Amino acid sequence: xxxxxxxxxxxxxxxxxxxxxxxxxxxxxxxxxxxxxALLGPSGSGKTTLLRIIAGLxxxxxxxxxxDGQNALARGAGERGVGFVFQHYALFRHMxxxxxxxxxxxxxxxxxxxxxxAIRARVKELLDLVQLDWLADRYPGQLSGGQRQRxxxxxxLAIEPRILLLDEPFGALDAKVRKELRTWLRxxxxxxxxxxxxVTHDQEEALEVANRVVVMDKGRIEQVGTPSDVxxxxxxxxxxxxxxxxxxxxxxxHDGVVRLGDTAxxxxxxxxxxxxxxxxxxxxxxxxxxxxxxxxxxxVRRVRTFGPxxxxxxxxxxxxxxxxxxxxAPRDRELHSGDIVGLQPRRYRIFADQx
Amino acid sequence: xxxxxxxNTLPGFGLTMGLTLTWLSIIVLIPLAGLFLKTMELGPDxxxxxxxxxxxxxxxxxxxxxxxCAALVNLVMGMIVVWALVxxxxxxRRLFDAIVDIPFALPTAxxxxxxxxxxxxxxxxxxxxxxxxxKVAFTPIGIFVAMVFIGIPFVVRTVQPVxxxxxxxxxxxxxxxxxxxxHIVSKVILPSLMPAVLTGFxxxxxxxxxxxxxxxxxxxxxxxxxxxxxxxxxxxxxEFRYADATAIAVVMLVAAFLIIFxxxxxxxxxxxxxxxx
Numbered sequence: 001x002x003x004x005x006x007x008x009x010x011x012x013x014x015x016x017x018x019x020x021x022x023x024x025x026x027x028x029x030x031x032x033x034x035x036x037x038a039l040l041g042p043s044g045s046g047k048t049t050l051l052r053i054i055a056g057l058x059x060x061x062x063x064x065x066x067x068d069g070q071n072a073l074a075r076g077a078g079e080r081g082v083g084f085v086f087q088h089y090a091l092f093r094h095m096x097x098x099x100x101x102x103x104x105x106x107x108x109x110x111x112x113x114x115x116x117x118a119i120r121a122r123v124k125e126l127l128d129l130v131q132l133d134w135l136a137d138r139y140p141g142q143l144s145g146g147q148r149q150r151x152x153x154x155x156x157l158a159i160e161p162r163i164l165l166l167d168e169p170f171g172a173l174d175a176k177v178r179k180e181l182r183t184w185l186r187x188x189x190x191x192x193x194x195x196x197x198x199v200t201h202d203q204e205e206a207l208e209v210a211n212r213v214v215v216m217d218k219g220r221i222e223q224v225g226t227p228s229d230v231x232x233x234x235x236x237x238x239x240x241x242x243x244x245x246x247x248x249x250x251x252x253x254h255d256g257v258v259r260l261g262d263t264a265x266x267x268x269x270x271x272x273x274x275x276x277x278x279x280x281x282x283x284x285x286x287x288x289x290x291x292x293x294x295x296x297x298x299x300v301r302r303v304r305t306f307g308p309x310x311x312x313x314x315x316x317x318x319x320x321x322x323x324x325x326x327x328x329a330p331r332d333r334e335l336h337s338g339d340i341v342g343l344q345p346r347r348y349r350i351f352a353d354q355x
Numbered sequence: 356x357x358x359x360x361x362x363n364t365l366p367g368f369g370l371t372m373g374l375t376l377t378w379l380s381i382i383v384l385i386p387l388a389g390l391f392l393k394t395m396e397l398g399p400d401x402x403x404x405x406x407x408x409x410x411x412x413x414x415x416x417x418x419x420x421x422x423x424c425a426a427l428v429n430l431v432m433g434m435i436v437v438w439a440l441v442x443x444x445x446x447x448r449r450l451f452d453a454i455v456d457i458p459f460a461l462p463t464a465x466x467x468x469x470x471x472x473x474x475x476x477x478x479x480x481x482x483x484x485x486x487x488x489x490k491v492a493f494t495p496i497g498i499f500v501a502m503v504f505i506g507i508p509f510v511v512r513t514v515q516p517v518x519x520x521x522x523x524x525x526x527x528x529x530x531x532x533x534x535x536x537x538h539i540v541s542k543v544i545l546p547s548l549m550p551a552v553l554t555g556f557x558x559x560x561x562x563x564x565x566x567x568x569x570x571x572x573x574x575x576x577x578x579x580x581x582x583x584x585x586x587x588x589x590x591x592x593x594e595f596r597y598a599d600a601t602a603i604a605v606v607m608l609v610a611a612f613l614i615i616f617x618x619x620x621x622x623x624x625x626x627x628x629x630x631x632x
Contacts, residue, residue: 057527078533090524094546104532107542152528159532 006034006195007067007081007162009054014063016049016219023049024060025219031197033068036189038210039199042242046219047199048167054197055084055165067163080163083156083194087168089148091140097151098136101126104159126154129188146177157192166198170205182209203243207231215239237351240280247286247325249279249296250318251350258350261318266295269350276353281345288312288329289342296343298325303335310335314343390608393601405602410578411587415606418584421495422563425502429559430552432503433510440511441518455511458504463568470501471573493575498583501569506559513555517548550625554618561614564607 009031016024023046031037039047052058054065056077065072072080092100105119114122127133130150140148149169156164169185170178186209189196200206206213207227215222215230215238223235234240241248251260253274258265260279267279291297298314301324305311312335315322327343329335394402405411439445440452458466474481474491484491491497521544529539545552567585574581584603591600 055531057531077527077531078535080531082531084528084531086524086528088522088524090522090528092525092529092543092547094549103529103534103542107529107532107534107538155528155532 005162006193008033008069009072009163009195009197010064010066010069011050011054012064012066014050014053014065015061016046016053016058017061022046022219024053024063027063027219027221029214029221029224031195032212034193034195035211036186036209037195037197038206038213039197039216040201040203040206040213040243041216042201044218045216047201047214047216050216051165051167051197051199054163055082056080057084081159081161083159083161083164085149085152085156085164085166085169087171089140089152091148091151091155093140096137096139097127097132097143098123100140100151101154101158103155122158123154126158129157129191130154144177145173146181149173149181153188162194164192164194164196166196168200169198170202171200178205185209207243215242217242234280234349237278237280237354240349240351245283247281247283247327249281249316249323249325250320251277251279252319253277253350253352260296260316263295263297267345267348273350273352277350278353279345279348279350281348283326283328285346285348286325286327287344287346288327288333288335289344291340291342296345297340298343300335300337300339300341302337305331314341316343387608390601390604393597394605397598397602401598402602405599406606410582411584411603413579414582414584414587414603417495417498417582418564418607419610421499421583422502422560422566425499425506425563426556426560428503429506429510430556433507433555433559434514434548434552436507437511437514437518441515455508457508458506459508463505463566464572466504467501467569467572470497470504470569474500474573492573493581495574495581497573497575498570498581501573502563502566505566505569506563509558509562510552510555513558514548514551517551521547550621554621554625557614557618557621561611561618564610564614 009029011027011029011031014024014027015022023044025046027046027050029050039050041047049058053060054072056072056075056079059073067080077084092103095103101123102119105114105122108114123136124133127136130153132147132150132154135143135147135151140151143151153166153169166185170181173181182205185198198209207230210227212224213227213230214224217238223230223239225233230239231243234243240246249260251258251265253259253269256269258267258269258277258279265279289295296316298316301313301315303310303312308331309328310331310333311326311328313324313326315324335341397405436451436455440448440455471492472478474484474497476482476485476490476492478492481492489496491500525543525547526539529543534542565585567583567589570583571586574583574586576582576586584607588600588603588607591597591603
């Protein structure tokens, strides 16, 4: 099943506008040959637009896209050697599963089209790969969502693409099937050796499946990195807030002192930072301690207990009124509504507010 | 209800089923049975003689032949109209969309009179055509024109929702698999529309076969030349030859059943290929 060399993709200064809305705002990105990359972001972040431009289904207003150094924008969708899997599968309803998968081979120009026997063999091979050979004669309308998704994948792979693009591949599936297909996609990627990019708004999916993750927001790339990179070392406030669960407190930095309201916190500010900022702490990095040593303090509002942890809403006073944050505490530390507790962040990041 | 019967969750089955059967019997089945009974008065030889008489055969040929041609023209033109209405945005689109329904709504006699005056030798279209030596009104061409007129909405209205429903993503999928424009139209779009197109064709055909009002004004009604089967039935009735009339009617009825059967099969075919929601 090993194809030709997987392709490297480079996107330079890409701009795409829909009316006044900038779907892509000067995007640069290098995608390495053979990697499995996730484009992660909320809806409207431009991730699908980027994918469609790479596929040749949309055209940028400005910028360049190249495959292995060659200009891809000069070629139409069908000439790029790109397999595209649509969120809603886009299967041909009037064709059997077999004919759906065979489509890309049957529409090739006569000069390079394979003989019918070779096409049949190839389709059979692909259906085996996606474990659907027993459904070859069914119509898409008779399949479950997960099966349709796999047919769509087999159809995209039929043309031996050197790049595989998947738009929210698991978006329309239920949670269980989604989990199964995730693992399966990872394994498949290792087996078929094509450069793959998938779009998702589900951080768990991106972090679990991809080699590298591109976090996008409002048409810009916020961060590119390995899953542990973007989780542990978020570079922007957006990434910290979007990936993982974060406690966010509005703080003010003055002469290297971090203040929450009138209280000076005993945490260090990054050098050079000043003015209104946000303190980000992962929930599991916030420890509950005794009050009164002059740090972060708050009043317990509500306590819920389930399993080994208790979760508490804690109101932290600040200059602009209270901020209620949610923290986890071990069961052996008793918390009651109305208690005043101290809070000690083990790890934290401070990002200056965007003007 | 006895223990052996499964209780239906929706009450009122007995009542609605009873009403349905009674109503359908009064409205449809009894009149049709009467038709067959009346035909029975004829012996098989007589029946055969009536059907194979030159005038009956010609009337049936004209009705079915011209209806078939008209439905074919509607199939092609209807699809072009649908394509334009669904795929493009242009000023007056909604107006055109509404105009398609006029043949549905217009009393057929009005349509007949309008078409006749239009295509008569001194009419707006009839005069220039007459100069070219083409006579439309009072010839079989006139029948064909009337049948095209009344049939067009059937094709448009059956294909339109299906084309609207056709996801533009499937065209993009085909394009990214290397299909050119011709492949996309011939292998993806047309086959997806095919059940709807054939249904529209069958409906337009059935309507044209049975059409009476608009045709008789423009046909000229010359026996063996431009006399349609429904008109021949009316003529036989006015001559008090009821059995003759019903014999022709039975042929048309059987044809109607076959068409309905075909439409049903087409719709079931379309359902198999529709996504299971």
